[in-house]
Amino acid sequence: MNTSPKLPSLLLVGGGRMGSALLAGWREQGFSQAVVADPSPEAARLAGPDVTVVPGPDEIPGGFTPAAIVLAVKPQMAAAALPAYARYAGRAVFISIMAGKTIHAIAQLVGCQAAIVRAMPNTPAAVRQGITVAHACNHVTSGQRALADMLLTAAGQVAWVEDEGLLDPVTAISGGGPAYVFLLAELLEQAGLDQGLPPALARQLARQTVIGSAALLAASDEDAAQLRINVTSPGGTTAEALKLLRADDALPKIFRAAIQAATDKSRMLSA
Ligand SMILES: NC(=O)c1ccc[n+]([C@@H]2O[C@H](COP(=O)([O-])OP(=O)(O)OC[C@H]3O[C@@H](n4cnc5c(N)ncnc54)[C@H](OP(=O)(O)O)[C@@H]3O)[C@@H](O)[C@H]2O)c1
Structure with missing residues (x-):
């Protein structure tokens, strides 16, 4: 009812x-x-x-x-x-x-x-x-x-x-945010294809990894950083990938610059 x-x-x-x-x-x-x-x-x-x-x-x-x-x-x-x-x-x-x-x-x-x-x-x-x-x-x-x-x-x-x-920053973070998450799913799928996975499997892995991770985040009391650490065994495969992703602060830097650009664009459109 x-x-x-x-x-x-x-x-x-x-x-x-x-x-x-x-x-x-x-x-x-x-x-x-x-x-x-x-x-x-x-x-x-x-x-x-x-x-x-x-x-x-x-x-x-x-x-x-x-x-x-x-x-x-x-x-x-x-x-x-x-x-x-x-x-x-x-x-x-x-x-x-x-x-x-x-x-x-x-x-x-x-x-x-x-x-x-x-x-x-x-x-x-x-x-x-x-x-x-x-x-x-x-x-x-x-x-x-x-x-x-x-x-x-x-x-x-x-x-x-x-x-x-x-x-304006809200527009950049949550207004556009789903696009960044969907981009992650696209990039994961493409990387799977590059590694020789069959297309249907690459797509399934990318989609369900994003969906499952979001559901885990929703169900967990731990914050995103701790959930990331939980997946990352020292010296393991995930640590190897993250070492590259975080090298020279490149990913955080590009993210900060991207959000700044979206915020600036929102300010410009609102003016
Ligand atoms: N989509 C997003 O991610 C998102 C996120 C946050 C905010 N917004 C905001 O939400 C608003 C709507 O976006 P949307 O994606 O839903 O756009 P949309 O699908 O194009 O919907 C707008 C609707 O308004 C109709 N329309 C056009 N002129 C009208 C008029 N004079 N009076 C009444 N209705 C009229 C359009 O008809 P026609 O198709 O025939 O023109 C269309 O059906 C936008 O202002 C957007 O900035 C969207």
Whole structure:
């Protein structure tokens, strides 16, 4: 039986990958009613007994009064899409997951007194294993913040920051983080092929090693460094590989530089 509290009415603007992942989580939580505004014919698949899909703001039923409006369009669509929703400011909290769109930029589109939460999720949201970091502007009430927390929790864990500027390194670490882990899986698979493993086995080993290691990390009280040490017998094969991977501090250095580059790019896009 679903014992989650009933959620109030929601408006989702943009029912693409991220929007639909969030919607799936809200459905599990048993929200009362949602409207999805998305002009794409693909969005029709989201319709259901509690979900009405409309192509745009003009088709939203007149009596519908959302408590939260989740903005999940591409950042480059914001200027065209958002002003039509300014009419809800004052009653609803806007929750933006648009990368690089600051509270200030969103407020210019939906109203300077609007209650706005800016959040950065990541793609494991699709399997409720995401992590979202959120920042609330000072027009957001404690009730609206609690509602935003509940809605974002549908995609996984949620952390809040008081400093909006932290969303730039957050974007670099957890927003893009799944790409770095998938790159590791790709590189392991390629290295297995180079060592003469059959392609299907190389792929299986790479995938299950990443999946199993993540599950072990999740199940263990030990931190990642200790779990690494646990695999590494002194003088053994893993120690030999790690000696190369960590030689001259090369891997930590390239990682620090990569995260710095992503953080800088996020700052540039937000400016
Ligand atoms: N994917 C990620 O890893 C990730 C992580 C963190 C944050 N985000 C943020 O999440 C947001 C959505 O990303 P996504 O990957 O879900 O993109 P997406 O799959 O392209 O979804 C965006 C959806 O919005 C629709 N749309 C376009 N114009 C619209 C309008 N005027 N009103 C309402 N809907 C409109 C699009 O339709 P069309 O396809 O017809 O244009 C599409 O269905 C982005 O701002 C992104 O920065 C994404």
